[in-house]
Amino acid sequence: MKKIVSIACLFAAAALLAGCPKKATTVEPPVAGSQVPGAGGTSGTGGESTSTSPLGGDAGNVGGAQGAGPNQSVGRIIYFDFDKSDIRPEFAAVISGNAQYLTAHPNARLKLEGNTDERGTREYNIGLGERRAQAVRRALMLQGASESQLTTVSFGAERPAVEGDDEAAWAKNRRVELVYGP
Amino acid sequence: MNKAFFVLVLMVGLGLAERGSAGEFVVEVTRGQDNAVPIAIVPFAAPGAAAAGAAAAGAADLDVAQIVSNDLARSGRFKAMDRKDMVEEPHAGANISFDDWRRLGNDYIVVGLMSPQGADRYNIAFELFNVLNHQRLLGFQISANRPGLRLASHQIADMIFDKITGIRGAFATRIAYVSVAGSLPNRSYRLIVADADGENPHVVMQSNEPLMSPAWSPDGQSLAYVSFEHRLPTVYVQYLKTGERHVVSAKAGVNQAPAWSPDGKKLALTLSTRDGNLDVYVLDLSTDALTRVTDDPAIDTEPQWSRDGQSLYFTSDRAGGPQIYKVGLQPGDRPRRLTFQGNYNARPRVSPDESQLAFVTQEEGAYRIAVMDLKGRSDVQVLTKGQFDVSPSYAPNGAMIIYASRDRGRGVLALVTPDSRVQERLVSSEGEVQEPAWSPF
Numbered sequence: 001m002k003k004i005v006s007i008a009c010l011f012a013a014a015a016l017l018a019g020c021p022k023k024a025t026t027v028e029p030p031v032a033g034s035q036v037p038g039a040g041g042t043s044g045t046g047g048e049s050t051s052t053s054p055l056g057g058d059a060g061n062v063g064g065a066q067g068a069g070p071n072q073s074v075g076r077i078i079y080f081d082f083d084k085s086d087i088r089p090e091f092a093a094v095i096s097g098n099a100q101y102l103t104a105h106p107n108a109r110l111k112l113e114g115n116t117d118e119r120g121t122r123e124y125n126i127g128l129g130e131r132r133a134q135a136v137r138r139a140l141m142l143q144g145a146s147e148s149q150l151t152t153v154s155f156g157a158e159r160p161a162v163e164g165d166d167e168a169a170w171a172k173n174r175r176v177e178l179v180y181g182p
Numbered sequence: 183m184n185k186a187f188f189v190l191v192l193m194v195g196l197g198l199a200e201r202g203s204a205g206e207f208v209v210e211v212t213r214g215q216d217n218a219v220p221i222a223i224v225p226f227a228a229p230g231a232a233a234a235g236a237a238a239a240g241a242a243d244l245d246v247a248q249i250v251s252n253d254l255a256r257s258g259r260f261k262a263m264d265r266k267d268m269v270e271e272p273h274a275g276a277n278i279s280f281d282d283w284r285r286l287g288n289d290y291i292v293v294g295l296m297s298p299q300g301a302d303r304y305n306i307a308f309e310l311f312n313v314l315n316h317q318r319l320l321g322f323q324i325s326a327n328r329p330g331l332r333l334a335s336h337q338i339a340d341m342i343f344d345k346i347t348g349i350r351g352a353f354a355t356r357i358a359y360v361s362v363a364g365s366l367p368n369r370s371y372r373l374i375v376a377d378a379d380g381e382n383p384h385v386v387m388q389s390n391e392p393l394m395s396p397a398w399s400p401d402g403q404s405l406a407y408v409s410f411e412h413r414l415p416t417v418y419v420q421y422l423k424t425g426e427r428h429v430v431s432a433k434a435g436v437n438q439a440p441a442w443s444p445d446g447k448k449l450a451l452t453l454s455t456r457d458g459n460l461d462v463y464v465l466d467l468s469t470d471a472l473t474r475v476t477d478d479p480a481i482d483t484e485p486q487w488s489r490d491g492q493s494l495y496f497t498s499d500r501a502g503g504p505q506i507y508k509v510g511l512q513p514g515d516r517p518r519r520l521t522f523q524g525n526y527n528a529r530p531r532v533s534p535d536e537s538q539l540a541f542v543t544q545e546e547g548a549y550r551i552a553v554m555d556l557k558g559r560s561d562v563q564v565l566t567k568g569q570f571d572v573s574p575s576y577a578p579n580g581a582m583i584i585y586a587s588r589d590r591g592r593g594v595l596a597l598v599t600p601d602s603r604v605q606e607r608l609v610s611s612e613g614e615v616q617e618p619a620w621s622p623f
Contacts, residue, residue, distance in 0.1 A: 121529040123439045127460045127481030134458035158392035
């Protein structure tokens with residue numbers, strides 16, 4: 001009797017074992033960009049990125065093959081109201097300045113990075129950030145930029161410009177950054 | 183037979199990285215349960231500790247009884263007796279003065295003994311007694327190596343929890359979360375897997391660009407997550423044992439919100455069209471076949487599978503603000519709206535028995551964790567009181583919800599029971615923690 005019960009318990013132990021969590025024995029955490037084929041067809045980004053700061057085109061830098069964007073007097077950031085994706089009138093000059101540059105430089109490529117403030121759920125915010133980036137994309141295309149010049153990406157609330165839990169910080173984070181690149 | 187111990191051998195801890203005993207988290211109980219069951223977990227004796235040398239010294243720095251006690255207390259269903267109040271420390275049932283323990287207010291008592299077995303292995307014998315009727319409810323021996331002691335402790339807590347509450351314990355499970363360190367613009371993001379109590383953290387992935395939305399495969403062996411390491415969102419699946427990973431979605435536009443089907447063969451995820459319309463898709467992981475599930479100009483995202491794998495819960499703002507919907511996966515199935523209270527309900531998570539939905543709701547300008555009854559009256563109950571409570575995730579036994587909260591401007595993890603009676607904060611010693619995901623059993 002005793003033996004039978006013991007054996008039954010061993011089976012129970014085996015069942016318990018099967019349910020044991022498998023330990024995450026991370027041998028070597030993969031480092032960003034080390035072993036992964038280029039995502040989404042980008043090349044040369046290399047993974048170890050730095051910040052998003054706009055490439056400040058020096059005033060005299062005309063005729064660069066890729067183009068680093070319009071003169072610095074033309075803004076590269078558009079801010080949005082809470083939960084909104086329409087472009088406020090004060091940013092009309094940012095749109096027209098960048099659209100003119102894109103029209104005049106057909107080889108220029110512009111990435112539109114959509115961002116939200118921290119409020120709300122992370123994945124839904126990805127949607128809101130994308131919606132803002134698309135609003136800027138449409139506005140640029142309406143003023144002559146071609147579709148092939150523009151790409152969008154949404155970071156949602158994941159890449160804030162400034163830290164903080166107040167409206168002053170949130171207002172700076174609800175934005176689309178215009179990033180010229182290859 | 184009553185005195186026989188049953189041997190339970192744990193082949194755990196093979197190749198485990200050693201970590202210091204310093205915990206990554208400190209638990210603060212913010213609200214306890216009035217009717218918690220009083221239990222005394224007497225420190226386990228380690229006889230011959232001095233003589234046995236290195237092995238026993240190693241055992242001595244891991245207090246198994248304390249881990250068991252912390253686990254049970256954290257569940258909110260138990261009130262573990264403070265050691266300072268213990269007048270004696272029995273290590274076997276024969277030595278328990280039941281009347282004394284009863285007078286000290288205990289309903290149950292756990293006693294145990296830890297003995298070294300060779301250089302790196304320990305035998306833990308423990309017994310659980312009902313103090314009122316002296317009945318012996320459990321008696322087990324567990325053999326574990328040094329790295330396996332922590333897991334063995336959680337398994338002891340699971341057995342006790344199961345025996346007394348009738349609910350399967352989930353202490354020997356894990357959580358994944360994202361930890362953010364550094365100040366802008368030089369942030370670093372780490373995807374971490376730790377024990378359910380936050381101890382024993384391992385870095386699964388690190389990047390200078392955002393990592394988000396970790397999701398456990400149903401077998402607990404892999405994580406799907408979103409990485410922006412190329413400054414574009416890519417969904418990866420990483421096998422935890424080896425760290426090996428592969429891209430499962432890197433399409434133009436959005437690649438987000440991965441969720442495993444219950445059979446582990448498919449991933450629901452969010453993709454976008456060229457003009458930025460987010461919809462929910464299902465990706466077959468073996469054939470790469472992609473099926474579009476939703477088709478609406480609104481944001482459709484945050485999919486989550488029903489238990490039977492036949493439908494998806496998701497968030498959509500097709501009616502204005504975000505609300506939660508459910509859609510069947512048969513062609514022609516129409517989404518049905520589930521949430522109607524308030525103007526912001528998002529990121530659904532289904533309880534393990536699918537009797538309840540946890541999600542994020544907006545209340546008085548704050549974001550909080552709410553649950554809704556899925557069977558019957560669909561009552562909504564808001565569980566938390568924070569300003570930024572998001573990312574709820576059920577323990578695999580459904581007894582607890584872990585979520586991301588903020589404490590003095592810092593991201594922290596917190597726990598709440600689905601009846602909101604027990605609330606706790608896991609305060610991390612460093613950085614900002616977010617997006618917890620509780621592993622399956």
